[in-house]
Amino acid sequence: MSEAIEKTIRAGEILATVRVEVVSRVKPKIRLLEIAEFVENRIVELGAEPAFPCNISINSDAAHFTPKKDDNRVFNEGDVVKIDIGAHIDGYIADTALTVDLGEHEDLIKASEDALRNAIDNIHAGVDTAFLGGVIESTIREYGFKPIINLTGHGLMPYLPHTPPTIYNFKTDRGTELEEGAIIAIEPFATDGAGKVVERGETEIYSLINPKPVRMKMARDILKEVEKYKTLPFARRWLTKAPTIILSKLVREGLFREYPVLTEVGKGLVSQAEHTVIVEEDGARIVTGK
Ligand code: CO
Numbered sequence: 079m080s081e082a083i084e085k086t087i088r089a090g091e092i093l094a095t096v097r098v099e100v101v102s103r104v105k106p107k108i109r110l111l112e113i114a115e116f117v118e119n120r121i122v123e124l125g126a127e128p129a130f131p132c133n134i135s136i137n138s139d140a141a142h143f144t145p146k147k148d149d150n151r152v153f154n155e156g157d158v159v160k161i162d163i164g165a166h167i168d169g170y171i172a173d174t175a176l177t178v179d180l181g182e183h184e185d186l187i188k189a190s191e192d193a194l195r196n197a198i199d200n201i202h203a204g205v206d207t208a209f210l211g212g213v214i215e216s217t218i219r220e221y222g223f224k225p226i227i228n229l230t231g232h233g234l235m236p237y238l239p240h241t242p243p244t245i246y247n248f249k250t251d252r253g254t255e256l257e258e259g260a261i262i263a264i265e266p267f268a269t270d271g272a273g274k275v276v277e278r279g280e281t282e283i284y285s286l287i288n289p290k291p292v293r294m295k296m297a298r299d300i301l302k303e304v305e306k307y308k309t310l311p312f313a314r315r316w317l318t319k320a321p322t323i324i325l326s327k328l329v330r331e332g333l334f335r336e337y338p339v340l341t342e343v344g345k346g347l348v349s350q351a352e353h354t355v356i357v358e359e360d361g362a363r364i365v366t367g368k
Pocket residue numbers: 173174263265352
């Protein structure tokens with residue numbers, strides 16, 4: 079077995095454990111920060127590192143929400159809570175997500191879970207990603223919901239949690255054929271809204287894309303501190319001191335990429351399900367669960 083496959087599988091086993099442990103902890107009045115820290119600390123305790131900050135996106139938010147330092151926000155009765163978590167060992171990443179229902183949204187959650195299951199059941203070496211998109215879309219539509227068209231499944235490469243191929247959550251004219259041994263994440267999102275996400279003005283996640291010298295002392299300190307994450311996304315709360323004004327400057331100057339919270343444009347509720355799989359000759363091996 080290659081190093082990439084072996085370490086991805088180990089990272090995936092750790093996430094499979096954390097997935098199970100986190101579900102019962104998401105409850106009304108519990109702080110989001112407590113859950114994010116639980117997930118990130120458990121990944122380390124079990125022998126990996128977070129591949130990106132624990133994303134906790136609620137209701138119409140679909141992705142890229144993570145709490146701030148000292149964040150006091152709590153879960154509420156009725157919330158649809160997406161927990162998206164990543165772990166890596168020496169850069170080899172596993173990525174998984176689940177939705178916790180604090181209300182009565184069983185069908186919305188089953189729509190993304192079934193779409194994920196049906197897509198995985200159709201994976202084998204040579205399958206076209208356009209076909210998988212069609213499977214995901216038709217499953218979600220059978221439940222009466224829409225897939226989110228601008229959030230996708232993706233490849234995973236060392237220290238890069240989002241690489242080609244793109245696996246759309248709807249039927250496209252053209253796709254790419256998945257190769258045996260490819261490590262990919264399948265990630266359907268279902269909504270009762272418009273089926274598209276847009277950025278809203280809140281950013282807590284960044285990554286380093288283009289390291290270059292900077293003059294300002296505080297910017298230099300931040301760059302030094304994030305070096306260890308290489309090209310992986312990190313949370314502002316992980317840093318000692320990171321004022322928005324400095325982070326925005328680093329984004330403007332092209333050193334950092336920012337990941338603003340993505341929210342459903344029709345203010346619909348959003349559910350998500352995700353597993354990392356390894357493409358095999360006749361099927362797929364799920365590394366982040368069963
Ligand atoms: Co993903």
